Amino acid sequence: MSETLQPSDPSRIAGFRLLRRLGAGGMGVVYLGRTDAGALAAVKVIRGESAGDDDFRARFAREVELARRVDSPWVVSVLDADAETREPWLATVFVPGPSVAEAVAAHGPLPWRAVRVLGGLLAGALDAVHTAGLVHRDVKPGNVLLALDGPRLIDFGIARAADDTALTASGVVVGTPGFLAPEQARGRPATSASDLFALGCVLAYAATGIPPFGTGTPDALLYRTVHDEPELGDLEGESRTLVERCLAKDPDARPTADEIRRLLATDATAAPDTSGDWLPGPVARMVAARAAESLALPGIEPTVVDEPAEQAPQDTPPARRPGRRRLLLAGGALLLAGGGTGTAVWAAADDDKEPSGGGGRPVYVLGVHTSTGTGNAAVSRACERAARFAVAEHNLSPRRSYDLKVEVLADRGDVNSALEVARSFTADRKVVAVLGPVAEIPMRGAAAVYGEAGLTHVSSSTGQQDYFVTSPKTSFQSAAPHLALGTWIAVHALVTGQVARIGVVIDRDGGPTVQDQGALVSAWRDQLGAEVVPRVVAERTDDGPEAVRELLAAGVGAFAYLGPLDATVRAARDLATAGFTGPRWMQHQLYGSDFPRRAGAAGEGWYAVTSAVDPSVLATRRARDFTAAWRKRYGGTPEPYATEAYDSVRMLLAEFARTVPAGARRRPVRADLAARLATAKYTYDGIARTYTFGELHQYDNSGDGWTDDTFVHEVRGGRFRQLGSLAELDRAAKADS
Known part of the structure; x- marks a missing residue:
């Protein structure tokens, strides 16, 4: 949402009185401003190196002038701008509603009726942008705001010029991976057809709740955009056909903005009223609540006290966003x-x-x-x-x-x-x-x-x-992170002397988790310098056995099947039938699964590399005491992932x-707990590993000691048995040699 102004913030820019901070980044700050007449505006102030770049200022001024020509009710209008002042700024109409990304995250996929209206109006917006001689370059769910009377496209043209000082440089990828076109992913210039590909991504996300090319690292998303077919979930019929046309790899095969607008034309797309009935009820209420909150003047936040049982509880104020630095938690x-x-x-x-x-x-x-x-x-x-x-x-x-x-x-x-x-x-x-x-x-x-x-x-x-x-x-x-756990398979092979030509199957039926673990391919090739033969199994194709046969025919000496349980069990049986005895790895989330029982003898010798620990085999007093107490309470040793949940x-x-x-x-203020976790400067020593957190509040494995916190489990005697941490296995290998 928004934050209060900081002491270093100006109170006024030109004809706009600044009320709140809407966001901040490397290029500058966006403020909520108000004119003397009471109209609200989003005021973006450019700071840093770009503010002192004459070429940037010239391009900024030129694109402001072009943007003033965009004539569409579905594109935020430019109110004023100044490219000559010490810190260039731009003011646009303020839209208080949430983005498509926020609405879908909060309430799930939109019904096709709402997606149809959304697509028709956004196509009209892009048609106006293209007619004005601009290419948006970054159409994505976060750049589409929802209002009761229709969506608004923001951050077009100008915002890209502000955020990228080398837009025309050859080979520069501009935009958001996962929502940009294949030609952009290859570093080629964006065209109007690129915006239509991005629109298809937005419609797919709005209708299914899942990005069509998944999630993960930018390079993985760029690769999938260029080489993979999109995941469109339950979309079917004409809606699926339209989205697939937008997502064509060939720019010439995509429909134009005007064609999409005409295909999706309805009475609602012509002129939605202010009732918000084009949106599902929960989203319409979210839009209305966000508008009411944004229009309210900032006030003093009340102290939260315990209320009598018959009274409705008061809302607690949100925590301020923590700084982007390493967060070290617990002690x-x-x-x-x-x-x-x-x-x-x-x-x-x-x-x-x-x-x-x-x-x-x-x-x-x-x-x-x-x-x-x-x-x-x-x-x-x-x-x-x-x-x-x-x-x-x-x-x-x-x-x-x-x-x-x-x-x-x-x-x-x-x-x-x-x-x-x-x-x-x-x-x-x-x-x-x-x-x-x-x-x-x-x-x-x-x-x-x-x-x-x-x-x-x-x-x-x-x-x-x-x-x-x-x-x-x-x-x-x-x-x-799943990305890290994929690469740790390569570390395990290295420290135990099991590096060989490896066949890697990435079975997309396993979802984004196994797709992230596909980082094993680059780690094995680039860090170990060994040969990789990868195979990707598309969703719902049942092509896993064929991929296994192809890799066996290629003469691989090691094998990793990254997929769901059923497919991995079948791969184990196929490898056993073929007499394959080289090292074999499964994806980490299968540790603790029913794999040993279901695979039987074919599962013997398979590895799972994970941060989950079996404390019953550790020699530390903490682990022994914890295991004994857990056994007394629950009648057995701590099951997989119990230790990490207890630590948390x-x-x-x-x-x-x-x-x-x-x-x-x-009563404690809810937001205070998150504020403490985000600003604490100590680490938490758990039962078996030390927890530190990165800038995205995720477990940080980038520092020293992560090999002590990563464990290898092997299927032996019909169950998973912990062999030790990567550090322990490394020390043992060095001692033997």
Whole structure:
């Protein structure tokens, strides 16, 4: 949303009084401004090197003049600009609604009726931009704002000139990977046809909730845009045909903006009224609420106090966005074992009675956001058990000033049900933090809801970072990124002397997780200097066995199948039947799965490289005490991912304790917990690894010691057995040699 002005900000620019900060980046700051007549404007001030570049100023002035010629109600109008002042600035009409990216993240895919209106009006907007001699270059969900009377295209032409000082340079990629055309991905100039490809990406995202070329690193997205077919989900019929035409690799095969506008023409696209009925109800209410909030003058935020039970709770103010630097979380004091207690206290933590708040103590709730379905059931159970274990420890302390209880809600693995769970937790003012979601799609959707409510949550089992786009303040991720885990397979091969010509199957039915782990291909080739024979299996094609046969025929000496459980089990059987005995790796999320039982003898010897630990085989006192207490409480050793969930909960609870006002006479402010996590300057030493966080609130594996925190598991005797960390295996190999 917006932030208060900083002391260094001007109070006025030309005829605009500045009210709030709307955003900031490397090129400058965007402010919410108001004219003396009361009209609101978005005022972008250019700072840094571009402000002193004469060529930039000339291009800026030229494109401002061109943009003034754009005549469309669906493109934000230029109100005023000055390219000659010390810091060039540009003012456009302010649109208070959310972007398409925010709306889809908060409420799921839009119905085709709304997408049809969206596409028809945006096509009209692009037609006007192209007629004026401009190419937008960066049409994406974040650059399309929603208003009750239709969408608005922002950040066109001028904004690209402001953000890129070498737009015409050969080979420069300008735009957002995943939403730009193949010719842009190859570094060629953008044309009007490039904007139409991007429009197809926006429509696909709006209709399915998933970017058509997935998520991941920029180079992976650029590769998929050039070589892969888009993922269009449940789109069918004429709607699918139109989007596929927009996403044609050949620019000449794409429809024009005017053709799209005519194909999607309806009474609504001609002139939507201000009722917002072209949007689904939840999105229309979001647009109206955002407009009301943005139009309100800034005021003093009230102190939050405990309300009587019969009163509706007040909203807490959102946390300020943390600076973009390494975030080091938690400390040694968070471990009970570090404080002189051990098995005795942990083993006593088996009291599941609900706290009653006796002795005048308030009761706060830790939410656990799990998922149903066979793919997520085991991790969900581990997270729930870990949360109950940690909360029971807290409630055993006789010196506690408040009690804790656990509430578990499960989504169905999709965006809509994840949003329902997140809304339930955020609506309950007693919920002070959430562990989860446990799965990728729910994480991407629900994070925006948690972010808007200022409710801190930590996912200990997801590994993608795109949640940060819609929730940059309260969402944290304590699991290692999938991208890193793919490359760690190469590290394992290196330290154990198993580098050979490798066949890598990337089975797209495994979703974005295995696509990210495709980084193994470049790591094996570029870092190990060894040959790679890759094969990509498209979704719903059942081409996995053919890919395995092709790689065996190519004479590979090592093998990695990165795909879902069923396909990996089948690959194991096919390799065993062929007599292949070289090293074999699976994708990391299959650790702890039913792979050993289902693959049987064919699964013996397969590796999983992951940051998840089996603490029962560690020799440290912390791991031994934790394992003994868990065994006493649950009747077995900690299951996969339980240790990481426990560490994450302990981290949340320790930092929450520091936000509780003395005497517990006032309710803790929700946003304070995220602010503490984002600004803390210490690390958290967990049961088996140290947690640090990067600038996107993700687990940071870029520093020293990550090889001590990464573990190799091998299928032996029908189950996963931990061989050791990468560092331990490296030391053992060096000792043997």
